[in-house]
Amino acid sequence: MANSIRIRAKASAGEATVKALITHPMETGLRKDKKTGDKIPAHYITEVKGEHNGKTVVVAQWGPAVSKNPYIAFVFAGAKPGDSVKLSWVDNQGKSDTAEAKIK
Amino acid sequence: MQRRSFLKGTLAGGTVAVAMGAGLLSPRQVLAAWPESAFTAKSVNDAMGGLFGTADNTPSNKIQIKAPDIAENGAVVPVSVTTSLAATSIAIVAEKNGQPLAANFELSGSAKGDVATRIKMGKTSDVIAVVKSGGKLFTARKNVKVTIGGCGG
Numbered sequence A: 001m002a003n004s005i006r007i008r009a010k011a012s013a014g015e016a017t018v019k020a021l022i023t024h025p026m027e028t029g030l031r032k033d034k035k036t037g038d039k040i041p042a043h044y045i046t047e048v049k050g051e052h053n054g055k056t057v058v059v060a061q062w063g064p065a066v067s068k069n070p071y072i073a074f075v076f077a078g079a080k081p082g083d084s085v086k087l088s089w090v091d092n093q094g095k096s097d098t099a100e101a102k103i104k
Numbered sequence B: 001m002q003r004r005s006f007l008k009g010t011l012a013g014g015t016v017a018v019a020m021g022a023g024l025l026s027p028r029q030v031l032a033a034w035p036e037s038a039f040t041a042k043s044v045n046d047a048m049g050g051l052f053g054t055a056d057n058t059p060s061n062k063i064q065i066k067a068p069d070i071a072e073n074g075a076v077v078p079v080s081v082t083t084s085l086a087a088t089s090i091a092i093v094a095e096k097n098g099q100p101l102a103a104n105f106e107l108s109g110s111a112k113g114d115v116a117t118r119i120k121m122g123k124t125s126d127v128i129a130v131v132k133s134g135g136k137l138f139t140a141r142k143n144v145k146v147t148i149g150g151c152g153g
Helices: B002-032 B036-040 B044-052
Strands: A005-012 A015-022 A045-052 A055-062 A071-077 A084-091 A096-102 B063-066 B070-073 B077-083 B087-094 B101-107 B111-119 B125-133 B136-148
Touching (some): A005 A084, A005 A096, A015 A045, A015 A084, A045 A071, A055 A071, A055 B111, B036 B044, B036 B101, B044 B087, B044 B101, B044 B125, B063 B125, B077 B125, B077 B136, B087 B111, B101 B111
Parallel strands (some): B070 B136
Antiparallel strands (some): A005 A015, A015 A071, A045 A084, A055 B101, A071 B111, A084 A096, B063 B077, B077 B111, B087 B101, B087 B125, B125 B136
């Protein structure tokens, strides 16, 4: 699951706004396959972590009620252009991905 | 002599088992941080209790929820929560969803009380933002009308 994350971080007046889109089905486990009538197994992101220069700033715990292909945004202080921002996620099936970006 | 080597064997085996146990535990501990009881809770109070250990909360006007008044598609409802309180965590709850808790953001260090995501909503209901600040819970609500539900399908 490489490149499942699109991340952008922008600094202004020492505060960085990080916005990211993750490609993920976010299945609730309640939906049924229309053809077979079988339940589609739950598959959703449980944790997203945002790091600034290696220091964790945000840990988001998600349930299945977060939309498909989730969007996440957060703001933190003490940032300057060129700093690194890392975002990683883990889902309920143990899959994960990480992406890194430089603050603009 | 035989007994000694037998003992040695079991001891070594025991150490391996302990090491393996520790190795298996570390990824589980990461998962254990995910508050399952809060996410599977069927009511807002249970969700808050599971997440924060208490459902006692105070409505606050220092929390702003940005969400549409009418969401045409309940599968994608953009919600952003901003607060001037010194927040350590912000939870987003859709009151009438089968499992109301949608997301919880743990903020540490330099993070500001300003988060956004998109959630699914089954039907028209209040979106509740729960902000934990100084060990207390503060809430704000905003009603979102949903014309097409986002759960099931």
